Amino acid sequence: MALRRSSRIATTIASTTKQAARSAVFTATSPLSSLSPDPDDKPRPTKRKRNNVKADAASGEDDESAPTTQKRTRRRRSPPPEPTPDDFAPRVENRWKIGPHVSSSGGVENSVINAAAVGANAFAIFLKSQRKWESNALKEESVTKFKARMKAFGYSPSHVLPHGSYLVNLGNPDKEKREKSYACFVDDLKRCEELGLQLYNFHPGSTVGAATIEQSMALIAECINRAHKETEYAVIVLENMAGAGNIVGSRFSELGDIIRQVDDKTRVGVCLDTCHMFAAGYDITTKDGWAATMAEFERDVGLSYLRGMHINDSKAPLASKKDRHENIGLGHLGLRTFAHILSDPRTRDMPLILETPAYDAPVGKEKLAWEGMGVWRTEVSVLNRLSGCCSSPLEAEDETPARPAREGEGEIGESEYEGWREEVHEAVKTASKARDAKGRKVDGAGKKARKGKRRKGDEEDAEDEDDDSCGEDH
Ligand SMILES: [Zn+2]
Ligand SMILES: [Zn+2]
Numbered sequence: 001m002a003l004r005r006s007s008r009i010a011t012t013i014a015s016t017t018k019q020a021a022r023s024a025v026f027t028a029t030s031p032l033s034s035l036s037p038d039p040d041d042k043p044r045p046t047k048r049k050r051n052n053v054k055a056d057a058a059s060g061e062d063d064e065s066a067p068t069t070q071k072r073t074r075r076r077r078s079p080p081p082e083p084t085p086d087d088f089a090p091r092v093e094n095r096w097k098i099g100p101h102v103s104s105s106g107g108v109e110n111s112v113i114n115a116a117a118v119g120a121n122a123f124a125i126f127l128k129s130q131r132k133w134e135s136n137a138l139k140e141e142s143v144t145k146f147k148a149r150m151k152a153f154g155y156s157p158s159h160v161l162p163h164g165s166y167l168v169n170l171g172n173p174d175k176e177k178r179e180k181s182y183a184c185f186v187d188d189l190k191r192c193e194e195l196g197l198q199l200y201n202f203h204p205g206s207t208v209g210a211a212t213i214e215q216s217m218a219l220i221a222e223c224i225n226r227a228h229k230e231t232e233y234a235v236i237v238l239e240n241m242a243g244a245g246n247i248v249g250s251r252f253s254e255l256g257d258i259i260r261q262v263d264d265k266t267r268v269g270v271c272l273d274t275c276h277m278f279a280a281g282y283d284i285t286t287k288d289g290w291a292a293t294m295a296e297f298e299r300d301v302g303l304s305y306l307r308g309m310h311i312n313d314s315k316a317p318l319a320s321k322k323d324r325h326e327n328i329g330l331g332h333l334g335l336r337t338f339a340h341i342l343s344d345p346r347t348r349d350m351p352l353i354l355e356t357p358a359y360d361a362p363v364g365k366e367k368l369a370w371e372g373m374g375v376w377r378t379e380v381s382v383l384n385r386l387s388g389c390c391s392s393p394l395e396a397e398d399e400t401p402a403r404p405a406r407e408g409e410g411e412i413g414e415s416e417y418e419g420w421r422e423e424v425h426e427a428v429k430t431a432s433k434a435r436d437a438k439g440r441k442v443d444g445a446g447k448k449a450r451k452g453k454r455r456k457g458d459e460e461d462a463e464d465e466d467d468d469s470c471g472e473d474h
Contacts, residue, residue, distance in 0.1 A: 080364075085153050088116045094389035096342050097122035097159045098311065100354040100376045105362050108138060108195065109145035112153055114360075118377040119384075122159040122351035124201070127191040130165045133184055138191055146195055157197050161237070161271065161308045161351040164188050164202030170223040171205025171216030171248050178219060181205075186227050192234045199307055199351070201237040201271045204249035204258060214257075216248050221261030228264045237269040237307050242279035242323035250280040250321075252300040259305060269307030272297070273355075274341065275326070276310070278333055281319035285333055287340045294346065308351040311338065311383065327356045327428050328379045329421040335386060339412055342387035354379055359431040372435050378427035382420045386412070 099120025104111045108125060115123035128135035150157065165188060168181040185202065192200045207216040224236050238258060243250030249258075255270050262268045274284065282296075283289040297303065313331030316322035329335040341347055356379060359372035388411075435441055 083113050083116075085116065089119060091116070091119050091121055092384050092389055094121060094384050094387060095348040096352055096384070096387040096389065097348075097350065098342075098352045098354070098380055098383045098387070099123040099159075100356070100358070100380070101125070101163060103360065103362070107142040107145070109142050109149055112146065112149035112155060114373070115155070116153050118373050119380050120376075121155075122161070122353065123155075124161045124163050124351065124353040124355075126165075127162050127188050127195075128165070130163070131167065133167060133180065138194055143194055150196070157195075158199065158349075159351050160197050161199050161201050161353055162188070162192055162195075162197055164200065166203070168202060169205045169208070170220045171211070172208055173211035173215060173219065174208075178223070182223050182226070185223065186230050189227055189231045189234050189236070193232055198233070198235055199237050199269070200234050201239055201308065203241060203247075204238050204255070206248060207246040209246050213248055213254065217254060217258050218261060220248065221258050224258075224262050224268060225264075228262075228267055233267070235267050235269050235307060237271045239271045239310070240273055240276050240280065242276040243281070243321040244323065250276070252297050256300040256302070259301065268305070270297075270301055270305045271308040271310060272306065273310035273312060274333060274337070275312035275314040275331075276323060278314045278318055279316055279320050279322055279324075283318055284341070285318075285337050290337070290340050290344070294344075303346060306346065306350070308353065309341075309347060310355050311341075311352050312355050313337075325355055325357065327375065327424055328354070328382060329424050330428065335382070335417050335421055338383060339386045342383060352383075354383075357428070359435040361435055372431050375424070375427045375431045378423055382424055385420065 099115050099122040100118060101124035102111050102114035102118075102120070104125050108127070111123060111125045127138075150160075165184050168185050170178060170181055170185060172178045172181060188202075189200055192198075205216055205220050207213055211219075227236065238249060238255050240252070240255060241247045241249045249255055259265065259268055259270075277284055277293065282293045284293050294303070297306070311328070313326040313328050313333045314320075315324035315326040315331050317332050326332075328338060342352070354376060356375070358375045360376075361371050363371050433442070
């Protein structure tokens with residue numbers, strides 16, 4: 001079944017255009033397999049390494065071994081060709097800008113390619129290691145390349161939503177610890193501006209059990225005000241949280257209270273995470289529930305502050321306060337939830353970021369190519385269809401402009417919901433057979449895979465573990 005379905009999808013994609021066919025080849029194995037001589041990660045690189053050693057050993061004047069010398073010269077002189085949009089299936093035109101939190105491994109410039117490889121119209125990145133207090137500055141070459149690729153691939157800087165470090169807690173009443181967080185936070189904002197990006201998303205913080213929520217909210221606002229003065233234009237976007245422990249920001253009213261204390265209101269906003277909303281008790285699974293939730297948001301925060309969303313399904317039930325992301329359609333939210341969110345004009349023209357479990361892994365020396373991105377590719381495609389942009393995989397590959405918003409999920413038939421859910425399910429099944437969430441290969445049965453975890457999901461899950469301790473450690 002899995003094979004039949006995926007080959008059908010591949011055929012559908014390939015049947016549209018020559019370009020699409022090319023990129024189907026590209027993406028079916030690794031997005032940039034043609035750029036990487038060794039798409040298989042382990043055995044062959046080892047062999048290459050061995051060749052390298054041989055070549056190095058053979059580079060003495062006494063050895064003129066033609067093949068090894070040639071190999072060595074070619075590797076040095078010919079960097080991989082710069083990827084172009086033609087290397088990928090054309091992205092759908094949609095006013096709902098959907099895409100995952102992609103890897104920046106090998107340089108922030110690679111994030112653009114990783115986004116294009118899954119048909120994303122928006123994406124998120126980390127600006128540095130999210131687990132370290134200090135990181136090397138961005139390389140000038142990386143910044144230049146990132147900007148060039150953003151242009152070449154047609155991404156708007158307002159559709160990229162960098163995510164802040166998980167270590168930062170601006171609500172910590174301990175001054176020394178808060179200062180450490182603040183330095184890390186401002187450094188991130190500066191990186192954001194260096195890359196020409198407009199938005200910066202972070203977790204508001206925690207009282208660490210040592211302050212009232214009001215005190216922590218005031219400290220967070222104070223840090224934002226300070227950061228505004230130290231930077232030029234980046235908009236600081238507060239994320240709503242699932243509500244565990246001492247975490248600030250699970251209620252809209254808390255986000256509103258912080259914003260009210262910010263002086264420059266043009267440079268502050270909110271990112272709504274669907275999984276966190278649901279975990280915090282906002283029942284967005286029905287159209288009425290979504291409408292009521294948005295009414296509360298309008299009342300307590302204000303719609304003009306909505307600058308982005310995290311589009312995640314939830315492993316945990318309503319009001320569980322558990323931050324457990326699930327693949328789209330496979331959790332307690334279900335596809336219908338995303339159909340009414342992604343047909344709401346209020347969520348248009350902003351980054352709508354997937355932080356769902358995936359199984360991607362770096363391929364090749366350049367770390368440009370990634371395997372196991374089939375899950376995200378499928379989720380992006382399904383979400384585009386749910387938003388009313390395109391109603392079938394075939395149409396999804398067309399360059400037809402988005403249709404007007406759907407009236408509601410009623411237009412999507414029961415069998416469509418079922419089929420699309422099954423598509424995601426199959427993609428997850430296939431991916432988890434090959435790799436675990438750390439991108440490591442597993443035995444064919446996927447036994448070693450830690451279900452529902454992924455590299456970035458690990459961070460999201462860890463965010464959970466951090467929920468009670470976040471701040472206490474730093
Ligand atoms: Zn987050
Ligand atoms: Zn989360």
